[in-house]
Amino acid sequence: MRCHDPLLPAFGSAAISEKEWTVDEIAQLTVVSFSDKNATPSTAGSAPVESWQNLSPSPVSGEAARVAAYDVEVPALLTPAPKRPASGRYRGASGNLQLELRVDVDGRRPTRRVSGDLFRVAGGTTSYFGSFIIHTPTITATPTTVIIKGSGQFSFITLHETVTVTIPRVAPLAPPAAAQVIFTDNAGGTGAVYTCPFVSPFFRTVQYEQDSVQGTAPFISYNTGQLSSGGPARVLSVVSAYAEAGIEVQVAGVSNIIPTDGSGPDAKWSNAELHASMAQQFSLWRNDPQWKVWLLIATRHENAGVRGIMFDQEGRQRQGCAVFHDLIQGDTALAQRAALRTYIHELGHCFNLLHSWQKSLAVPPQPNKLDALSWMNYVQNFPDGEAAYWAAFPFQFEDSELVHLRHAFRDNVIMGGNIFGVGAAEFDAQAFAEPLVDNSGLKLELKARKNFVQSEPVVVELKLSTTDLRGKRVHTRIHPNFGFVQLAIQLPNGQTAPYRPLAEQCAETETSVLDAENPAIYSSAYIGYGKKGFYFDQAGLYQLRAVYYALDGSEVISNTLMLRVRSPLDRTEERIADLYAGNDQGALFFLLGSDSEYLASGNKDLETVVVEHGDHPLAVYAHLVQGINAARQFKTVTDDKQLKLRKPQDKEAIEKLSEVVNASKQGAGVDNITLDMTMRRLARAQHRYGDDSAANATINDITDFFGKQLSHRPLVARKIAERANELKTELLGDGAVAKGPADAKKGGRSSRKSE
Numbered sequence: 001m002r003c004h005d006p007l008l009p010a011f012g013s014a015a016i017s018e019k020e021w022t023v024d025e026i027a028q029l030t031v032v033s034f035s036d037k038n039a040t041p042s043t044a045g046s047a048p049v050e051s052w053q054n055l056s057p058s059p060v061s062g063e064a065a066r067v068a069a070y071d072v073e074v075p076a077l078l079t080p081a082p083k084r085p086a087s088g089r090y091r092g093a094s095g096n097l098q099l100e101l102r103v104d105v106d107g108r109r110p111t112r113r114v115s116g117d118l119f120r121v122a123g124g125t126t127s128y129f130g131s132f133i134i135h136t137p138t139i140t141a142t143p144t145t146v147i148i149k150g151s152g153q154f155s156f157i158t159l160h161e162t163v164t165v166t167i168p169r170v171a172p173l174a175p176p177a178a179a180q181v182i183f184t185d186n187a188g189g190t191g192a193v194y195t196c197p198f199v200s201p202f203f204r205t206v207q208y209e210q211d212s213v214q215g216t217a218p219f220i221s222y223n224t225g226q227l228s229s230g231g232p233a234r235v236l237s238v239v240s241a242y243a244e245a246g247i248e249v250q251v252a253g254v255s256n257i258i259p260t261d262g263s264g265p266d267a268k269w270s271n272a273e274l275h276a277s278m279a280q281q282f283s284l285w286r287n288d289p290q291w292k293v294w295l296l297i298a299t300r301h302e303n304a305g306v307r308g309i310m311f312d313q314e315g316r317q318r319q320g321c322a323v324f325h326d327l328i329q330g331d332t333a334l335a336q337r338a339a340l341r342t343y344i345h346e347l348g349h350c351f352n353l354l355h356s357w358q359k360s361l362a363v364p365p366q367p368n369k370l371d372a373l374s375w376m377n378y379v380q381n382f383p384d385g386e387a388a389y390w391a392a393f394p395f396q397f398e399d400s401e402l403v404h405l406r407h408a409f410r411d412n413v414i415m416g417g418n419i420f421g422v423g424a425a426e427f428d429a430q431a432f433a434e435p436l437v438d439n440s441g442l443k444l445e446l447k448a449r450k451n452f453v454q455s456e457p458v459v460v461e462l463k464l465s466t467t468d469l470r471g472k473r474v475h476t477r478i479h480p481n482f483g484f485v486q487l488a489i490q491l492p493n494g495q496t497a498p499y500r501p502l503a504e505q506c507a508e509t510e511t512s513v514l515d516a517e518n519p520a521i522y523s524s525a526y527i528g529y530g531k532k533g534f535y536f537d538q539a540g541l542y543q544l545r546a547v548y549y550a551l552d553g554s555e556v557i558s559n560t561l562m563l564r565v566r567s568p569l570d571r572t573e574e575r576i577a578d579l580y581a582g583n584d585q586g587a588l589f590f591l592l593g594s595d596s597e598y599l600a601s602g603n604k605d606l607e608t609v610v611v612e613h614g615d616h617p618l619a620v621y622a623h624l625v626q627g628i629n630a631a632r633q634f635k636t637v638t639d640d641k642q643l644k645l646r647k648p649q650d651k652e653a654i655e656k657l658s659e660v661v662n663a664s665k666q667g668a669g670v671d672n673i674t675l676d677m678t679m680r681r682l683a684r685a686q687h688r689y690g691d692d693s694a695a696n697a698t699i700n701d702i703t704d705f706f707g708k709q710l711s712h713r714p715l716v717a718r719k720i721a722e723r724a725n726e727l728k729t730e731l732l733g734d735g736a737v738a739k740g741p742a743d744a745k746k747g748g749r750s751s752r753k754s755e
């Protein structure tokens with residue numbers, strides 16, 4: 001099922017329009033083809049956010065371009081002498097307020113909108129005040145002036161909701177004229193008046209810094225004519241692709257090459273390492289919204305198949321992303337095309353653009369579009385296949401994305417502004433309503449413990465199974481970090497919040513077939529902490545639901561999971577709850593530990609839990625975080641762009657992870673999926689430490705323990721045993737004796753490749 005905006009006619013994808021529109025044509029177009037058919041009434045006074053409901057009229061491509069190209073004949077007398085375009089950015093002051101105005105009524109893909117940001121100046125300081133957008137203005141073009149007038153949406157309350165922008169028209173090579181902006185109320189009373197000189201033909205400007213790890217080759221440009229595509233041939237780079245969208249990307253600073261001393265050119269990056277490097281980088285900037293973004297070209301992600309990642313963190317949202325060279329390297333046209341798409345896509349997340357199939361999760365919601373011809377879609381998700389996508393893709397953002405990039409309220413776009421996916425209104429829980437008909441052949445189940453102590457990490461198990469035993473192809477990456485499964489949490493106060501992981505991982509689509517032999521895949525996810533902070537920090541009853549976005553476009557809704565968070569019962573629980581409660585600790589639970597000095601206070605509090613109450617059942621989480629982190633090497637990009645590498649600390653890892661394993665086997669610890677992962681990492685640490693007999697015992701223990709524990713789910717037990725035996729061969733060689741169910745080595749597809 002393909003989802004379209006229900007209010008728009010079902011026209012095909014946006015046609016590329018290289019045409020430079022004049023404001024005269026746009027003014028004509030507004031009258032001829034939009035005023036009756038498509039224009040929506042002004043929604044002034046509704047939620048103060050950019051809104052897809054108001055996207056009509058849409059930018060001049062798609063239907064409009066078609067209409068304009070073939071149907072509209074602009075009368076000859078209305079084709080005046082060429083003039084300088086009116087579109088661009090203007091800035092001026094009135095009293096202690098400054099207005100940055102964006103006029104978008106001619107040029108390339110004009111969205112026929114006007115928007116602005118207001119700033120308050122007090123003494124030597126300037127602070128952001130608010131934004132407005134006029135979605136459906138009336139555009140009048142005479143030979144001497146352009147007048148744009150309409151009511152808009154404001155991020156603040158005002159009586160003067162009507163905006164009139166007047167721009168004198170000048171010859172193409174004359175200096176640009178200033179725009180006059182007048183705000184009026186419903187009775188025609190005049191409010192503020194601004195005179196705004198022209199600043200730039202771009203709507204926004206962002207500074208871009210790019211660093212690369214030694215051994216990677218940063219992408220430079222790709223000629224879109226090298227392979228067939230849906231648009232004209234042109235050479236695109238990060239700078240020119242965003243320039244086409246009206247966004248100026250200024251390359252700031254030098255592009256550093258980070259030496260890889262000691263870690264090897266193949267080094268894999270964990271989320272914790274990327275997070276630490278980004279925190280380090282952001283520390284050089286002010287912890288404020290800024291038009292500034294950092295892209296790191298790393299070698300590869302520890303999860304094979306991850307092409308790119310975008311990080312949010314408390315207070316420093318969407319300021320940085322990373323792309324992984326191993327999946328997009330090479331000089332071939334295919335590789336260069338993939339690299340271009342990945343760079344633009346990850347940076348798109350930093351501008352707060354969601355994936356095309358997740359748009360219904362945006363605030364406010366937009367229609368999901370699996371068939372979007374956009375940088376933000378997954379090529380592999382395209383309903384007619386990857387080849388069809390590339391053949392039709394014009395290398396551009398979609399119309400609604402263009403409106404967002406150019407005109408959305410400042411905090412919804414600027415790096416360091418609102419968290420990913422959130423504008424200003426409330427989350428729409430409707431996306432999680434039970435479908436009326438479900439022929440998807442799939443079932444999604446959520447499971448968790450029924451009770452948690454306040455600030456105890458909440459982990460849920462996800463199970464995706466087929467109800468159609470003839471076989472059903474599914475995404476294997478069902479962890480919420482990958483975006484194919486989305487969770488919603490209803491809080492005790494009745495509000496519903498989407499769970500948003502700290503990191504947005506953009507991975508290649510990996511699929512497998514669920515059938516009688518292999519009926520289900522599982523994942524477990526820590527969901528206690530995400531972009532908005534802690535989700536379960538209040539005592540009370542929580543309800544959880546999830547949606548899985550299937551390959552055929554079905555949206556498979558899970559059961560409703562109820563879980564209760566209770567207040568601490570005694571002083572010790574209260575003490576541990578306090579020590580677990582900070583933002584740093586939340587990030588550490590999400591990342592399974594980190595060396596980052598920016599999370600040092602969290603690490604200190606976890607250590608206090610271990611020192612003071614190491615035997616308490618709640619201490620198992622501190623042991624887990626410390627043990628997993630000790631078991632891995634840890635690299636960070638330092639201030640002076642060096643790679644700092646810490647080797648695994650196996651002795652400490654063995655101690656900590658053993659604590660977790662022992663507690664969990666006695667039923668007072670982590671869930672089964674986490675326990676399996678912990679035991680495997682313990683075996684690796686024991687092997688590195690030179691204790692192969694202990695490693696052997698740990699691996700045998702995996703098979704024995706889960707064989708008993710999961711006797712009612714023999715298929716799952718068998719799969720765990722198979723993977724344990726693979727690990728044994730890897731660590732201890734082919735001579736090692738396989739252990740477990742007699743048929744453990746037989747066939748079977750492993751559903752989880754990495755851990």
Ligand SMILES: [Zn+2]
Nearest residue numbers: 345355505506
């Ligand atoms: Zn993505």
